[in-house]
Amino acid sequence: MARAFGVGAAMLVVVSAFFAPAVTAQTGSCNDPLPTELVGNYSGMACSPVWNNFVLRYAQGGDNVLRVVLSAMYSSGWVGMAFSKDGLMVGSSAMVGWVGKKGQAHVKQFALNGKAPSMVVADRGFLVSNGHDHTVLVKQAKIYLAFQLNFDSQLKKQQVLFAFGSAIPVNDRLAEHQGKTSITFDFTTGSSSGSSFPSGLKRTHGALNLFAWGVLLPIGAIIARYCRGWDPLWFYLHGGIQFVGFILGLAGVVAGVSLYGKIQADVPAHRGLGIFVLVLGILQILAFFLRPNKDSKYRKYWNWYHHWVGRLVLFFAAVNIVLGIKVGGAGNSWKIGYGFNLAILLITIITLEVLVWTRWKNNSGPATTY
Missing domain, CATH: 1.20.120.1770 (Four Helix Bundle (Hemerythrin (Met), subunit A))
Structure with a gap:
């Protein structure tokens, strides 16, 4: 028994992998001004640090349009914000931004149909957006992901997910994230709490x-x-x-x-x-x-x-x-x-x-x- 179990245990120790985060854990600040390129369409927004160095700026108008600017420390890879019905990744829709190897900015919606890369599908999802209003900027080692979404009514408490990956997407294929979190965010008060269930x-x-x-x-x-x-x-x-x-x-x-x-x-x-x-x-x-x-x-x-x-x-x-x-x-x-x-x-x-x-x-x- 010992030899058989010992071999299995040794194999499992080798198989266990550890992922190092690509984004530093310093806390983001709402005191940093927005880049001038975003001031016109994304000014007058509420702001809240949400996770590690992720900062969420947002505003809701009477037309039920949610304007969002998500910022985080950035060197390479991608950052994303997903809207979920149950606090889980699978079944949610995400807005993801990154800068390609040639410096071209990308922002796309992804349908998170599963955890396998093939199940994360670009240009799909239940979010209603206007692609012309989406912007990605990198300024002073920070990435700014700006987008606008249309909802049937103004959001109140909403389960959202934040994640980042260190690999630059190729052909709109997202590599596995290096860090993620799920919270319940109140868009009326700006408060948030971890998703307990x-x-x-x-x-x-x-x-x-x-x-x-x-x-x-x-x-x-x-x-x-x-x-x-x-x-x-x-x-x-x-x-x-x-x-x-x-x-x-x-x-x-x-x-x-x-x-x-x-x-x-x-x-x-x-x-x-x-x-x-x-x-x-x-x-x-x-x-x-x-x-x-x-x-x-x-x-x-x-x-x-x-x-x-x-x-x-x-x-x-x-x-x-x-x-x-x-x-x-x-x-x-x-x-x-x-x-x-x-x-x-x-x-x-x-x-x-x-x-x-x-x-x-x-x-x-x-x-x-x-």
């Missing part, structure tokens, strides 16, 4: 599953393999920890099902692996209650089944945790935390495995299984 449910789903499938269940498996000298304590510890881990993991799955029902996220691989891991976990619970006696001729087959299904559960659960961190857009704290957890498990398993094989070699005895 479904982000809170997503964090609950991730935390429960990471702790259950990524921490408790591996610890229970380690006890079963390396602590058999504590008989019968090891058996009760193993069974108790695995049962608690499964209950918490089941709660995490329920949270995931509820989350999917709210947002209909396009994550087939993550969902499929989650269902597969849950089925294997249920089979392990059933196997516990159907365990033959030690003197039964079927006990060795049960042992073989229980060992290998347990290994599959742990391996695919670890893969799915990494996948969930990626598709969920979790921050570096999640990546670093789970990477540290995998490293500790791997070091512990290797150390205990060396001790076990050293003892077996000295005693010239066969490997023990339960």
Whole structure:
């Protein structure tokens, strides 16, 4: 078990990637004047710092036209502002601006139909705009994205997203963002707040599953393999920890099902692996209650089944945790935390495995299984 699980853990540590932001984290200021090129059409606007160095200037007229100037520190790549119905990227429409390699400014609407680059479609979306009023400028290391949108009525509280990427779009294809946030912005008062739902449910789903499938269940498996000298304590510890881990993991799955029902996220691989891991976990619970006696001729087959299904559960659960961190857009704290957890498990398993094989070699005895 240790060698198979150790290889999987090592692979997952290598796979975990960290993205460095391309925009500095200094706070933007409303005291900076607008470039003279924008003063005519975009003067007399309310202003609010919204995220990192992103500053949002806006004004709404009686004709339900929303004028927006979004500014941020800029060296290359793209910046964007999306309007969402549920606070999520998928299903929203975004206004994105960038300056090409030859210095040509671009501003386009994108329909964010999915997280894959092919699902982010230029010149599509539900926003009604006049392309002639769109402007992109770069002044003193800042980009200014100015646009006007028509709505059926004046906006009040609206869920919006801000994001940036370091790669210059080619053929209107946006590369993956290096930073993003989702807030609820009140266009009548200028106040904003972080979007708590479904982000809170997503964090609950991730935390429960990471702790259950990524921490408790591996610890229970380690006890079963390396602590058999504590008989019968090891058996009760193993069974108790695995049962608690499964209950918490089941709660995490329920949270995931509820989350999917709210947002209909396009994550087939993550969902499929989650269902597969849950089925294997249920089979392990059933196997516990159907365990033959030690003197039964079927006990060795049960042992073989229980060992290998347990290994599959742990391996695919670890893969799915990494996948969930990626598709969920979790921050570096999640990546670093789970990477540290995998490293500790791997070091512990290797150390205990060396001790076990050293003892077996000295005693010239066969490997023990339960």
